[in-house]
Amino acid sequence: MPDAPAGTPTPTISTHVLDTEAGGPAAGVHVTLYKLGEDERPIRLTQALTDADGRVRDLLGRAMSPGIYRLEFRPGLRAPAGAGEAAFFDRLAVDLRIDDTTRSYHVPLLLAPFSLTTYRGT
Numbered sequence: 001m002p003d004a005p006a007g008t009p010t011p012t013i014s015t016h017v018l019d020t021e022a023g024g025p026a027a028g029v030h031v032t033l034y035k036l037g038e039d040e041r042p043i044r045l046t047q048a049l050t051d052a053d054g055r056v057r058d059l060l061g062r063a064m065s066p067g068i069y070r071l072e073f074r075p076g077l078r079a080p081a082g083a084g085e086a087a088f089f090d091r092l093a094v095d096l097r098i099d100d101t102t103r104s105y106h107v108p109l110l111l112a113p114f115s116l117t118t119y120r121g122t
Helices: none
Strands: 013-019 030-036 042-049 067-074 092-098 109-112 115-118
Touching: 013 030, 013 067, 092 115
Parallel strands: 013 109
Antiparallel strands: 030 042, 030 067, 067 092, 109 115
């Protein structure tokens, strides 16, 4: 990756998890970022918990290289919005193909008791 001009933001991989049942951010969701090796085995790069706003602003924390990245969410590890009921979804893994390493990637996740939605954000 060529050196970016001074003042140019470093590309990141970020996420924002929203709890649609509670109508707000999903704090405390465990998120892990992996890069898949040539043998397709995941190599863990970092892990974090979503903050009070349901965000992890930079999971990458290093230079980005082209390849397949896996973003793994563990919503089942956080306390559910409902009273004492265990979450139906325990884990969600999303594989992302990244070819353009000059831009940032944002992958939001919308959580509901019995559905999950994700998309490429901005």
